[in-house]
Amino acid sequence: MRPRGWIRVGLHAANLAVIAFFLLPLIAALFGALQSEKSLHADTRGLWAREWTLDNFRVILSGGAQRGAIFEQATYLPDNIKKIHFALINSTVISVSVTLLTLVFASLTAYTVARLRSRWIMWLMGINVFARFVPVIVLMIPLYVTFRRFGMLNSIWGVIIALTGFLLPYGIIILAPYFASIPQELDDAARIDGCSRFTVLMRIILPLSTPALASYGAIVFVIAWNDLLIPLILNNRAEFMTLPVMIASLVGDVFTFFNLLMAICLIALAPTVILVLVLRKFVVRGLSAGAVKG
Amino acid sequence: MIDVSQSSPFSFPNFISQGLVEPLDELPGAKEYLADLTDSAKQVAVYDGKLMGLPYFSTVWVWNYFTDLMDKAKFEPFGTYDELMEQLRKAKQDKVAEYPIFWVAGVGLEQLPGTWYQMTWNRGGVFFDKQGAHQLGTGSIARETLKWWVRTFKEELADPESLKAQFTSSAKAFGAGKNLYRGPNHHYDLNIANDQAQSPNAGKIKVHGSSGDGRTIGDTHVYFLCSATRDKAWAWKLLQYLGGKTKDGQYTQANNLARDAMLGSGYNSVMKSTAITEGWKPWGDPVKILEIWDKATYVAEVVPSIYKPWHFPWSDRINIEVSKALTGQITADACCDNIIAAIKEVQKG
Amino acid sequence: MARSEPFRFGRERSPRVLGFVMNIPTLITLSLVLAYPIFYAAYLSFHKVSLAELRRGVYPFVGLANYERIFSDPLFRLSLKNTLIFTGFSVTVEIVLAIAIALLIDQQHIWTSRVTKFLILVPYAVPPIANGLIWSFMYSFEYGFLNRILYTTGISHTAVNWSGDPSTALIAVSIPYIWRTLPFAILLSHAALQGISQDFYEAASVDGAGALQRFWHITLPLLRPIIVVILVLRTSFAFAVFDEVLAITQGGPGDATWVASWYSYKKGFAPPFDIGAGAASAYVLAMIIGLLAISYGRLIYRRIQ
Incomplete structure (x- = not known):
């Protein structure tokens, strides 16, 4: 049986809610990972970063060798x-x-x-x-x-x-x-x-x-x-x-x-x-x- | 097997009593290190008259304030706790800040308990007297301090995030610029709150001494030689590299830590050197911090139970009970009574 | 199902030998990792074991002292209570959501249902510790993601203290746990749903039953066996929740989220390393889960019959 009319809309809405629930943590993690702490703390209410950066990934994947702009000064990167x-x-x-x-x-x-x-x-x-x-x-x-x-x-x-x-x-x-x-x-x-x-x-x-x-x-x-x-x-x-x-x-x-x-x-x-x-x-x-x- | 390990002053007596730590006195050069230790470092590193470890870093507890909001509220840094409370209430009322004060109240050995220890000591109290009797009863300074502290939460003057804040995380949260004051914390946190690359309010976080005569607490973390090491000579070299002098006769690690991470040292010669007086300058006023340093007492004077094996499980209970008091689940009196009762329980082992 | 006829090559002696030889790797691994430790845990729980004893290799016998200690410890009793609340809440919510979402992804004609179906496994693959940390960022009072959503959408202008309020902290920990373990429950429900013959529904339609009635009188009763399976499996795993607690609350605020596994971990692996009491508390947990496992085994056995 094909659902019709408003039932269809309701089902789409329910799906969107489920998808949002499943993806929310990943979106949050991306939001955090693509900015600096400075930017995160400069605006503690918005959902759009002041400035986006890949430096977090850069510093991790280079094992701390490439520090990028964020960590240039940071002499206290975690050893691990x-x-x-x-x-x-x-x-x-x-x-x-x-x-x-x-x-x-x-x-x-x-x-x-x-x-x-x-x-x-x-x-x-x-x-x-x-x-x-x-x-x-x-x-x-x-x-x-x-x-x-x-x-x-x-x-x-x-x-x-x-x-x-x-x-x-x-x-x-x-x-x-x-x-x-x-x-x-x-x-x-x-x-x-x-x-x-x-x-x-x-x-x-x-x-x-x-x-x-x-x-x-x-x-x-x-x-x-x-x-x-x-x-x-x-x-x-x-x-x-x-x-x-x-x-x-x-x-x-x-x-x-x-x-x-x-x-x-x-x-x-x-x-x-x-x-x-x-x-x-x-x-x-x-x-x-x-x-x-x- | 691990050759060299590090320890906080809270775990060190425990490690020693479990036989995990090798004494250092007989090793070449140990006497010179001992002679250069600060008084505070000695109280951690020397146990039963034996040198058991070399200092990793030292710190003292200081207050912070945020200049922008202090200017906005037209406040001068407080002199007494009453004055502080008035400022907090006024700042909240005038909507200068939703939560005027941020505390280091996260679970830990020296985070939440440290804040309580520091303020109790500053008001002239201790947790145990010389005979080992607790000083938490009705009317005691520790209890009154806790009551005062709880009030800052009850009146919603304290940021609720405080209860999750360790030293570093609280420094970062404070750097967001939403609070006027940050409660007692490790002095080197200024390095984080005033880091241009990390903090949106770098340069605006200032250090402040404690109320009254300004007395505060401090402690030293140590490196030690594990008794299980297979090659003692090699382990001693490693230990010296980390907590002593490098081949060139310099305290290289201690100097680097002072310059890079704003840490203090357990060696007198380092504390008097330019590694400190120049090295700390980018983040704070070395003269002012060193003045506070002179008023610091090793935390074990306040809480001598640090030397007891039951201190660890007891601080678990302190964390739990005080958190409950701060979040309004129990009264400060009930909290202290529970902590007193817990002493007996943890002593049973 | 059991194959009762004799082996066609029964006269050979090899099947016995072969049966043994082929099981050697499994036997060795399981003895080392499961069997021996299970008995050893019982042994340790009757002895005084801390770092000093570990070093000496001598564990003094203390009888039931470890058990007496943990049962007289209010924190242990509270941990068990918190574990029960955590498990009850998360398993109930999970079963309800799982059936609802299974029905949803069963709608082949709805294209968004196919997207949902595709994404369902994502939470399953996320490392629990990463999941916990991500949620602790979402929950952060000062700069967390959830409060940002509240501000930006205008739902609220005051921050919500999601995981820092002692009255809601346990729920706050259970939501990431539900998030991560829900896919499993959805898949089981969905598989069972697909096993229901269309004939039932057609017959009901002829009788004029509405969608809700069809669900209540046909779908739900037929899903009951799988609901019981999910209930038992998820309950026994939820009893051992650890990673999310470590990442989000570390037992706090106060003792609001001390659960049984956190208690054992703190006892055994944090100073003063009371390994004996840690083992005893873990054994109590094991007993509870063991009872669930037995009920599960019976259930499965009955299904096979």
């Missing part, structure tokens, strides 16, 4: 800004590694759940449904103490392993039902041709599961990129910081620049926002699959 390249690299390395590792580990386990179904494996699956609820905050203390004991504090690997562990259950929950939905007959035919089970997984199941793998991969990447607590607790040196940790470290009192903060937030959110918009279909499917199927 100078380590921004570490943060960008760390965040990328960690998110990519966690995505790859969880895809591999989850695929292996999901295959055993879908095809082998021995009792202990089903039990493991049950634990995973449960484990996905465990919030990081609950485990941060034992995780810190455990990783400290194993000498894994202040290392990229520690964060990768911890995040992999936290995101693995989610993948098994998404992938296992998907693998199970692939007809067993395909496996059987291949096995009669002499393929091993592992080859079946590699040659048949995985290629047929690319949509599910893409869904899960995209979701893992986003969560790994955005996570604050795990790298915050496990790493405290600037060389090992991820972008969210660096952002959190700039919140403190020492010479924080608000507009710089808005710019760095935009830099941090850009990759994941672009990723989910590009892979929209997969993310949508993955999110609903992860919640409903068990």
Whole structure:
């Protein structure tokens, strides 16, 4: 049924309100990031900056080397800004590694759940449904103490392993039902041709599961990129910081620049926002699959 | 493992009691550093007679005022708290400013509590006496100070943003030029409020001493050598680079911090040098600030609990209770009673 | 759904071995990151652990002392209460908004609905800490974005103290949280909506039911299972809210936004680093969420049946 007349107008209006709500924070961040603090404080009521500038982005992306007009005099730039390249690299390395590792580990386990179904494996699956609820905050203390004991504090690997562990259950929950939905007959035919089970997984199941793998991969990447607590607790040196940790470290009192903060937030959110918009279909499917199927 | 770390004076005794800090006395050159420490720096860096750290920077608490609005209201900087209160009320009434005063009242160890400590000390009060008994009871100076402070919020003379303001953020907010006064704060904030590139009112923020005899508080942050370091010789070199002299025999870091960030130093020789008297000039009047400096006492004289391991959780409670008093959720009396009760709770550990 | 026939290649011994070998990476990772820490957290919560004990590696047993301490701490009880209010508010608002917006983006003929549908995932991708900081700029009393909007549009000429007023601070923290987590709830609702057969509506139309009646008597009852799923999932995650609190209020003003995770974090990771009490408080939180997880597991199990 096509809605008509004033209902149509109402629906457009409702959509505009929703769109405005969703975009408002991004507009606010841009507004803050594209001007200096001087301009922000010179007019505290308007919605148009006195002067627009890209200096905030310039100083961050150059690691403090290019200061532009705003920061020319500022001798007290936060030290961590100078380590921004570490943060960008760390965040990328960690998110990519966690995505790859969880895809591999989850695929292996999901295959055993879908095809082998021995009792202990089903039990493991049950634990995973449960484990996905465990919030990081609950485990941060034992995780810190455990990783400290194993000498894994202040290392990229520690964060990768911890995040992999936290995101693995989610993948098994998404992938296992998907693998199970692939007809067993395909496996059987291949096995009669002499393929091993592992080859079946590699040659048949995985290629047929690319949509599910893409869904899960995209979701893992986003969560790994955005996570604050795990790298915050496990790493405290600037060389090992991820972008969210660096952002959190700039919140403190020492010479924080608000507009710089808005710019760095935009830099941090850009990759994941672009990723989910590009892979929209997969993310949508993955999110609903992860919640409903068990 | 980390070799060298920095600490505020509030966490330092705690770190020491947990065994995280390595004494420095036996290390080459330590005696010379000790001899050059200011009295205030000594009170932080020397613990149980041992040198435990080298100074990162020192600061004292000062007031600020904004010349444009002061001229508009035709005020001279206040001399007493009564005078201040009258000015604030008049400025509000005459619509010179919606909120005539901005306080540093954000949660922290020396932000919101620091403001209270400073004004209490300035009025002649302390938080604990020499025997360790609290001085927060009915009629105490700390309690009366809090009541006075709460009034500035109740009468909407104080900017509500104060409760979120740390030192730097309050300096920036004050630089927007909407308030006449800024309450007690670290002297080096002038560097931010008077920065041409950052502040629309650069040059118009002036420093002002405290009421009465002008006594105020100060403190020193330190660098220390972590007891977990694997290479003590190397760590000592790093520590000296950060908190002592560089190879050329100069206090390079301290001099740079004075010139670039308007920080004070924990070394007498730096405080007397041109690094301070010339280095501070772009943002404030060094002579005037140094006069205030001479009237400053180390904050632990006011709040000796800094040396106790329970000071930290106790200041969490101070932050919470005083915030509640300032936002009108509880009375100043209830606030002080709660803080007194909290002493026992935090002492239990 | 369960596949009950015996394995066609059951005589091989490999499936068992293979099943084990293929699960080795998962088992190792999960034991290190989840299983061991869960039990270790319980262990720590019965011991005195602070920096000094960590250094020595010896944790004296204190029995239930940590639990007694946190339960006698009014701040902990308040944190739990605040967490409940936060969760109740944000989950309720989220479910209502999610269903409304899911219905909205289901209007294929409205081009703005397609734009909304395209943008829905944006908040989901924003790092929570960045989200929190951006909102703290929006909320700023003196120069914030929301007050600028009020001034410019003429809605108000006095500034609103969005996140600084103790009576509204908890709500102020929950709105950015709702903003960030709403996409998930919308997607689930929308997926369920699309699963409803048109036949139902057509039959209702014949009976002369209006739009509102159709929604009330057909859509809503059919959405109930997914609403329960959203309710359980979002409740358990909202219980652990942290990033937005850190970025916007740090628990303040006063104790207005102290939530359970903030309490654990402050106990364990701020001086005097009372790790034992931090672990105990986190365990209480874990128990609450564990109960929710069990109810979720049952729910899902029933659906599969």
